[in-house]
């Protein structure tokens with residue numbers, strides 16, 4: 001869960017590396033550093049804290065070297081400190097390495113190296129890598145252009161775990177070697193230069209042509225050439241992929257924070273996700289093209305994901321079961337792996353991951369494949385690891401999501417899942433044409449409705465001003481609104497650090513109501529007409545106990561209730577129940593955002609979190 005950047009070309013490397021790191025900070029931000037080949041020496045500069053600290057290091061400004069590697073860290077082994085920050089160099093000072101991932105067998109490797117007189121300065125798992133490279137490099141007697149490549153390959157053979165690594169060496173000052181296994185790495189192709197990064201947005205302003213590296217593909221770069229080698233070090237040709245996002249999509253574009261920008265991008269993201277998947281009032285998925293016979297054999301569906309992506313799954317369960325009549329379970333990926341799920345070749349497992357790199361989700365996918373289930377990955381990142389594992393991959397087209405707190409990815413994921421449910425129902429003929437048509441129509445109207453909600457942002461900001469000093473905030477809802485409550489509560493806690501819980505409204509009186517007392521704040525969501533009476537009486541139980549209530553309610557319900565009894569009311573446009581969370585979550589994302597701003601917190605980079613969770 002770190003970010004890495006590399007540059008090899010004719011420009012000064014340092015500014016390019018720092019700019020790339022700043023864009024990757026969402027992956028980790030407790031320390032940062034770079035290594036540059038300067039006058040045939042390796043210069044390493046690093047420090048604890050954010051990338052901006054590196055901008056204040058005078059020595060970095062003075063570096064003219066044109067080959068370099070850089071890293072922003074999310075600590076796994078060893079506390080955030082200068083010693084533990086990357087790059088790490090070997091004992092001879094000849095090899096520098098940055099690494100994203102986890103070396104699971106690092107302590108055995110360290111013992112081996114210590115027995116060979118290597119010394120260690122840091123507490124990281126990474127430091128074994130440059131020393132192993134040195135070990136193999138010095139043992140190799142063939143002095144040809146592949147010597148460093150062979151040393152990196154021998155090192156990779158010894159590593160158990162996940163890694164994306166960049167290596168530079170004083171001995172081969174015009175080369176760089178990169179390789180990945182289960183951690184992302186892309187190479188951007190320029191003219192006489194190459195850019196390397198953990199993800200595309202970090203280097204999107206320099207090129208649109210990217211090589212998406214597969215596991216254990218080794219790359220030997222010099223200024224003019226990018227050469228690819230397989231795991232037997234046989235050279236092969238690789239075709240670049242051209243990316244259509246523009247650099248602005250990965251910039252703040254005038255917004256104060258990425259999160260706010262991404263909240264406002266939701267109408268566009270939903271439109272793009274629907275894209276060409278609706279044609280002649282029907283849903284189509286060219287990527288799947290399932291037959292009735294194929295889908296009829298599916299007896300159960302598992303949706304597996306983490307965090308917000310899992311909440312998207314919870315939201316869609318209802319639609320899938322109702323429209324397709326297939327029993328559907330939603331599981332947290334980190335748990336799915338350790339419970340003996342009864343899955344077989346008649347099970348369809350859908351894995352959702354914005355980043356496509358979440359270790360738990362990928363591990364769950366691999367397990368399902370072992371059990372012969374059919375697998376679909378839903379992700380936002382083209383070529384991400386999950387797409388290489390799944391039988392089928394479906395992309396949301398939300399555009400790069402940079403803020404750690406997921407917003408537009410969530411609404412796009414729900415959109416895609418509902419489209420998928422409609423598509424399955426069409427193929428299976430399991431739901432009436434009328435109902436499916438109504439839902440398709442409603443899906444297409446969602447972007448405009450979300451725009452309407454965004455126009456009310458100032459009202460939400462005023463409510464945030466009343467709530468930001470709270471210690472606890474509870475969210476309740478019934479049915480589909482409970483699904484929204486879960487996501488709203490996660491959004492609040494992760495960026496405001498306010499303790500928050502979500503409950504199914506009917507569950508309150510089975511325990512949690514003991515927490516309700518005078519002055520406590522509770523947020524209730526009511527969008528399902530069939531549940532209004534019951535939901536209102538749950539809110540009244542809270543009001544009776546002198547708690548303060550904020551009601552999020554759809555406009556068609558307002559005439560049937562007495563809104564005066566609530567402390568705050570947020571009215572949202574009504575829609576079909578299955579898709580209502582796409583609208584209802586928006587004011588609640590804004591509420592979490594404005595509360596975090598009122599508290600003066602870093603909204604985009606909440607403490608202890610990273611965007612891409614590549615550790616289990």
Ligand code: F6R
Nearest residue numbers: 307308309353354355358405406
């Ligand atoms: C919360 C959030 C996380 C992610 C989770 C899964 O705002 O972003 O809960 O949803 O870490 O990440 P992906 O979707 O990349 O697998």
